[in-house]
Amino acid sequence: MTDTAPGLPRLGTTLFSLSLEQRKPGRDFASLVDEVAARDLGPGLEMVAFQSLRGWPRLSDDAVREVRGVIDASGLTPSCLAINNDLGLYPGRLLSDDESYEYVAVQVRGAAALGFPVTRVGVETSPAILERLLPLAEDLGVKIGVEIHAPLTIEAPPVAALKELFTRLDTEWLGFIPDMSSSMRAVPDAVDDAHRAAGISPELTALTKELWAEPGPTMAKFPELERRAAEAGATPPQVGNLKMLFTMHGKMAPERWADFFPHVVHVHGKFYGIVDGQDPSIDWPVVARVLREQNYTGFISSEYEAHAYSDRYNAFDQIRAQHDMLKRLLEAEPAVVG
Amino acid sequence: MGPLDDQVVRADSLTATPDGLDVAVYSHWYRALPLPSLARVDLTVDGDRIDPSALDVTVNGHRYGFAELAGKGDEYWFTTDPVVLHVPVDSAPGREHRVQLLLGLSIPYILTGPDRVPLVAPSATDKTLIAAGA
Numbered sequence: 185m186t187d188t189a190p191g192l193p194r195l196g197t198t199l200f201s202l203s204l205e206q207r208k209p210g211r212d213f214a215s216l217v218d219e220v221a222a223r224d225l226g227p228g229l230e231m232v233a234f235q236s237l238r239g240w241p242r243l244s245d246d247a248v249r250e251v252r253g254v255i256d257a258s259g260l261t262p263s264c265l266a267i268n269n270d271l272g273l274y275p276g277r278l279l280s281d282d283e284s285y286e287y288v289a290v291q292v293r294g295a296a297a298l299g300f301p302v303t304r305v306g307v308e309t310s311p312a313i314l315e316r317l318l319p320l321a322e323d324l325g326v327k328i329g330v331e332i333h334a335p336l337t338i339e340a341p342p343v344a345a346l347k348e349l350f351t352r353l354d355t356e357w358l359g360f361i362p363d364m365s366s367s368m369r370a371v372p373d374a375v376d377d378a379h380r381a382a383g384i385s386p387e388l389t390a391l392t393k394e395l396w397a398e399p400g401p402t403m404a405k406f407p408e409l410e411r412r413a414a415e416a417g418a419t420p421p422q423v424g425n426l427k428m429l430f431t432m433h434g435k436m437a438p439e440r441w442a443d444f445f446p447h448v449v450h451v452h453g454k455f456y457g458i459v460d461g462q463d464p465s466i467d468w469p470v471v472a473r474v475l476r477e478q479n480y481t482g483f484i485s486s487e488y489e490a491h492a493y494s495d496r497y498n499a500f501d502q503i504r505a506q507h508d509m510l511k512r513l514l515e516a517e518p519a520v521v522g
Numbered sequence: 523m524g525p526l527d528d529q530v531v532r533a534d535s536l537t538a539t540p541d542g543l544d545v546a547v548y549s550h551w552y553r554a555l556p557l558p559s560l561a562r563v564d565l566t567v568d569g570d571r572i573d574p575s576a577l578d579v580t581v582n583g584h585r586y587g588f589a590e591l592a593g594k595g596d597e598y599w600f601t602t603d604p605v606v607l608h609v610p611v612d613s614a615p616g617r618e619h620r621v622q623l624l625l626g627l628s629i630p631y632i633l634t635g636p637d638r639v640p641l642v643a644p645s646a647t648d649k650t651l652i653a654a655g656a
Contacts, residue, residue: 203552204525207602235553238600270630272640273556273595278633306631382523421644425523495525 186224186507192514193451193475194483195507196228196263199236201488201499206235213237214254221258225503228263228483229255230450233291241267241291248297255299263483264329264361264450265300267291269309284309285316292317296324302450302482304331304361307342311349314358321357329361329449334434335402337366338443350447359449362441363487364466366434371396372456372465375429377494384422388413392426402430438470445478453484457497458505461512472513484510526550527645531621535604536653538613543567543653546604550645551627554601557581557594561642562626567611568619578608615655623647 186195197220205211213236220226233240239247255262269288271278279287288305295303305314307330314328321328330346337343350358371393379389391412395405406427413423441448456465475484486503529548537544545565549555560579565572577588581599585608599605613619625645632641 200552207526207529207548232553234555234598235601238554240554240598268553268631270556271638272628272630272633274558275561275592275628278638308631308633378523378525381527428523492524 186511187227188511188514191479191481193480194228195226195453195510196230196261196483196485197225197503198230198232198264198266198452198485198487200230200232200266201486201491201503203235204491204495205499213251217254217258217260219500221260223500223504225486225500225507226258226260228485229258229260230264230266230483230485232266233294234268241287241294243294243297251298262298262300263485264302264304265291265295265298266304266331267295269305269313271308281310281313284313288313288317289320292320292324292326292328296326300326302327302329302361304329304450306331306333307336307346311345314346314349315353318353318355318357322355327357327359327449329359331361331363331452332366332444333363333452334365334368335431337434337436338440339436347444347447356449359447360444361450361452362444362448363452364438364454364468364471365432365489367436367438367441367467367471368433368465369467370465371429371433372490372493374456374490374493374497377496378492379425382422382425384418384425385416388416388418388422388426391416392429396430396433396435402435406430433465438467439474441471441474442478445480448478448480448482450482451475451480451484453486453506453510455486455488455502455506456490456493458502458509461505461509463506463509468509469513472510472516476514486510524550526552527647530625530645531623531647531649531651533651534654536613536619536621536651537656538615538617538653539608539656541608541610543609543611543613543619544656545607545609545621545623547607547623547625548604549599549601549627550625551629551643552601554598555627556630557586557591557597557599559628559630560591560599560605561628562624562644563588563607564624564626565607565609566622567609570611572609572611576610580606580608613653615653617653618650619653620650621647
């Protein structure tokens with residue numbers, strides 16, 4: 185395993201990184217977990233329950249035993265189970281608070297049965313529901329973390345409301361899961377492949393990247409992007425794809441992750457590709473410094489997401505490269521002993 | 523948009539049956555979705571638009587009318603499984619069909635806009651394929 189020195193964040197992998205690998209003939213849950221272990225991409229193991237576990241959210245006792253058996257045999261350590269609050273489950277209405285609570289509670293119980301110490305929910309899970317889930321989390325010994333993913337930043341009103349909640353409750357069982365998609369320094373080059381396939385011209389892709397990189401809040405740039413893309417001949421679906429780049433890639437300064445502490449329960453090591461040992465789109469030297477300065481000793485789950493844009497790269501190789509980079513960065517200075 | 527779009531309808535997706543044409547459809551979303559998420563199935567076969575109300579859908583071994591899916595929030599379409607659209611058009615083993623499909627998946631945990639409406643993730647397919655025998 186890519187063990188980091190004591191007192192440092194620990195590395196790991198989420199099976200979400202292997203979304204394309206999962207579709208290949210002959211692949212199953214056990215073979216993905218086994219290959220993560222065989223390639224030393226632990227010790228932490230995360231997965232999206234609805235992606236990896238057939239029958240979720242109601243696994244049979246046999247299925248629970250089977251999943252636990254696969255993880256135990258791999259030698260990996262369960263780090264986080266990503267669960268979902270499907271508020272828009274039914275057409276034309278959102279789940280009521282009672283329905284939402286039950287929908288999430290069943291999954292927190294499922295995470296406990298599988299041996300995961302942390303679950304991940306999205307920001308659609310309201311502070312009121314989280315507060316209601318707290319006794320269950322305490323009782324089961326399972327933390328519930330809200331993922332902070334692009335386009336959210338520290339300035340977003342829902343984030344401020346969560347910070348207020350976590351501070352008021354002063355609990356270790358609820359907290360944040362930073363995802364580096366919120367703090368990127370460049371749009372990843374992997375989007376070029378997806379845009380080519382979608383018939384979007386390289387000029388339009390370049391225009392979108394330039395606008396993204398300009399100073400100022402991203403949300404304020406949507407009108408200019410729409411206008412200039414339409415002038416350049418983009419179709420409405422293509423404009424939608426270009427706007428998605430603004431939504432999926434946030435520009436918060438990575439130093440601001442310090443403001444989420446001490447309420448961080450897990451970290452998503454989002455990345456879109458490592459080139460020559462460096463990450464062109466995420467400033468990992470700064471992120472690693474922040475995590476170290478905050479004495480964070482939880483997991484960083486490597487979350488390779490360029491598979492959403494391109495099948496050109498091997499996800500296992502990419503995670504290997506990220507782990508090597510992270511280990512180097514985290515161990516660059518002696519760990520801060522708090 | 524992305525590598526999974528090309529896998530929504532695969533080279534072996536078409537099967538001619540005594541009732542018509544079966545089209546095996548795979549999800550372009552990374553996780554299992556509840557059946558109401560199968561929100562939009564704009565299907566054209568050989569130039570003829572298929573009314574969704576004429577479609578039956580088999581998922582997890584159960585066959586439903588398309589409209590029934592909206593009420594099946596306690597059942598899920600697993601990541602790597604196909605759903606099979608039963609299309610009432612003439613077919614036969616070895617016959618070629620042009621299949622155009624705009625699949626719109628309602629993503630129930632990504633809510634957009636002031637009204638908090640689920641994102642609909644589209645995937646467009648236009649393929650000409652040969653039907654196998656049942």
